[in-house]
Amino acid sequence: MSRSLVLKQIPTQLITVKNFLPFGQVIFPSQDGKTFDAEDAQLNLRNGTPRFYIMRLTHRGRKFHKITRHVQCTQCLGSLAGKDWLMAVAPPNNNTDQPAIEQIAAFRIPGNCFIKLEVGTWHAGPYFDHEFVDFYNLELTNTNVIDHFTHNFSQSHQLEFEFV
Secondary structure: OOOOOEEEEEOEEEOOHHHHOOOEEEEOOOOOOOOOOOOOOOOOOOOOOEEEEEEEEEOOOOEEOEEEEOOOOOEEEEEOOOOOEEEEEEOOOOOOOOOOHHHOEEEEEOOOOEEEEOOOOEEEEEEOOOOEEEEEEEEEOOHHHHOOEEEEHHHHOOEEEEEO
16 A cells, blocks of 8 residues: 655745855856866766757646666756756765755755756755756766666655655
8 A cells, every 4th residue: 555645845945155065066157268267067967978968858746756866977067048946965975875855955046057966965956937948968978877866755654745
């Protein structure tokens, strides 16, 4: 007999450099010619061949029960066409195979920046309210084949999350 899922609502906050720091970086536009510094994405792509591509995602609501991490590389995501979007994250912790529920945070990300997820950062998303959004994605060519670790909260905790 299956048990019903408990719905946990996660308040969504507007992303800032400071509030996203435990999970990675937020990169906002800078003037052309600016030299490389700590405000630029600090990438780790040395464990394979980088892949930079555009992925089209369609609307799938605001609920999730799975969260994923990549332990071999950083990942950068940003929307095209200035569309805002949502992402849930939990800090990296390679000493466990699941994130701490109480550390999951949800962010609203405007279309004028991108995020860099630190190696091992748990993430669910992107989610959005648009019909579809095109995202640019920078990871390794085989990230989703050999470096894709997912935790399913519906199986482990009978839990589902919702962005609010």
